[in-house]
Amino acid sequence: MENKTARFEKLLVKNGLKRTAPRLQVLEILSGRDSATSQPYLEQVMGKDADRVTLYRVLQAFEEKGIIHKVLDQQGTANYAICSDGCSAHEHHDEHVHFNCDNCHKIYCLDTVKIPALKVPAGFKVEHLNLIATGLCASCSDKVN
Amino acid sequence: MENKTARFEKLLVKNGLKRTAPRLQVLEILSGRDSATSQPYLEQVMGKDADRVTLYRVLQAFEEKGIIHKVLDQQGTANYAICSDGCSAHEHHDEHVHFNCDNCHKIYCLDTVKIPALKVPAGFKVEHLNLIATGLCASCSDKVN
DNA sequence: ATGTTAATGCAATTATGTTGCAAATATAAC
DNA sequence: GTTATATTTGCAACATAATTGCATTAACAT
Ligand SMILES: [Mn+2]
Ligand SMILES: [Mn+2]
Ligand SMILES: [Zn+2]
Ligand SMILES: [Zn+2]
Numbered sequence: 001m002e003n004k005t006a007r008f009e010k011l012l013v014k015n016g017l018k019r020t021a022p023r024l025q026v027l028e029i030l031s032g033r034d035s036a037t038s039q040p041y042l043e044q045v046m047g048k049d050a051d052r053v054t055l056y057r058v059l060q061a062f063e064e065k066g067i068i069h070k071v072l073d074q075q076g077t078a079n080y081a082i083c084s085d086g087c088s089a090h091e092h093h094d095e096h097v098h099f100n101c102d103n104c105h106k107i108y109c110l111d112t113v114k115i116p117a118l119k120v121p122a123g124f125k126v127e128h129l130n131l132i133a134t135g136l137c138a139s140c141s142d143k144v145n
Numbered sequence: 146m147e148n149k150t151a152r153f154e155k156l157l158v159k160n161g162l163k164r165t166a167p168r169l170q171v172l173e174i175l176s177g178r179d180s181a182t183s184q185p186y187l188e189q190v191m192g193k194d195a196d197r198v199t200l201y202r203v204l205q206a207f208e209e210k211g212i213i214h215k216v217l218d219q220q221g222t223a224n225y226a227i228c229s230d231g232c233s234a235h236e237h238h239d240e241h242v243h244f245n246c247d248n249c250h251k252i253y254c255l256d257t258v259k260i261p262a263l264k265v266p267a268g269f270k271v272e273h274l275n276l277i278a279t280g281l282c283a284s285c286s287d288k289v290n
Numbered sequence: 291a292t293g294t295t296a297a298t299g300c301a302a303t304t305a306t307g308t309t310g311c312a313a314a315t316a317t318a319a320c
Numbered sequence: 321g322t323t324a325t326a327t328t329t330g331c332a333a334c335a336t337a338a339t340t341g342c343a344t345t346a347a348c349a350t
Contacts, residue, residue, distance in 0.1 A: 163347050165346080185336095197338090201337095
């Protein structure tokens with residue numbers, strides 16, 4: 001298997017972004033987690049490796065290029081996850097369901113669960129759908145039992 | 146038809162809340178709008194009639210009692226709408242779809258559109274579903290044509 | 291009318307996000 | 321390798337949003 005860092009560097013170059021330390025670090029962190037990652041968490045982990053403003057700009061650039069997608073949790077906090085595939089600067093394809101655990105507060109991308117089509121009142125034109133389920137994640141409902 | 150203010154006063158009493166000016170004003174404003182109302186808008190309309198902190202606390206109390214429900218728009222801003230019925234301090238029944246217009250940014254409660262049940266991976270226990278559609282609302286897609 | 295408790299307003303604090311600009315650095319051209 | 325260029329970063333200042341503690345006020349039960 002190919003080196004992970006090398007893959008990330010290619011990803012940056014492909015999107016016309018320079019391979020800088022903060023960008024690679026964000027990709028490393030996000031890829032090492034099993035759930036979407038909040039901006040505050042990233043900020044904490046990166047510490048003084050990168051300025052807070054830089055982090056905001058890195059995330060914004062990644063989102064615009066279709067490298068990551070943003071999910072707002074029930075408190076309105078932004079969480080980020082690497083896009084699985086096929087996303088580009090022009091279009092995101094992340095219309096899967098997100099699951100926000102009430103206990104551990106993690107946000108899982110349920111890539112396999114698609115959002116069902118919807119019948120809306122006359123006149124409304126649906127562009128995108130965004131479905132967040134809340135409850136207990138698999139790991140937390142285990143612990144409860 | 147019964148006086149609107151009288152109805153609101155009953156609503157407050159029923160929920161063990163004193164009938165104060167800021168609370169009645171918030172109910173008046175929310176009930177006079179066809180879409181969910183953002184905190185900043187409420188703050189602006191109420192002006193110096195009520196302190197900003199009071200507004201936060203009124204909204205929080207109403208939400209806890211099941212008088213209003215909160216909808217986060219795509220920017221994570223909180224918007225509020227009066228609950229249609231059956232909501233209480235212990236449980237909200239607002240699992241209808243919300244529509245966030247990309248043009249006018251209004252958020253409509255599509256009370257008639259229920260969120261379809263969902264099949265999630267084993268272990269996950271869904272408690273609530275939250276579906277926001279984005280696109281053009283009826284009024285805005287009229288104007289475009 | 292009075293007392294009790296809930297609710298408000300104000301000040302201070304904390305958190306969150308944005309902007310402008312100069313310094314640093316990745317990359318391409320030489 | 322050196323140099324030129326455009327991008328990216330870090331810092332400071334600013335702006336906005338939300339929270340907390342506490343003294344004052346007002347609702348309402350008696
Ligand atoms: Mn996702
Ligand atoms: Mn609603
Ligand atoms: Zn969990
Ligand atoms: Zn609209």
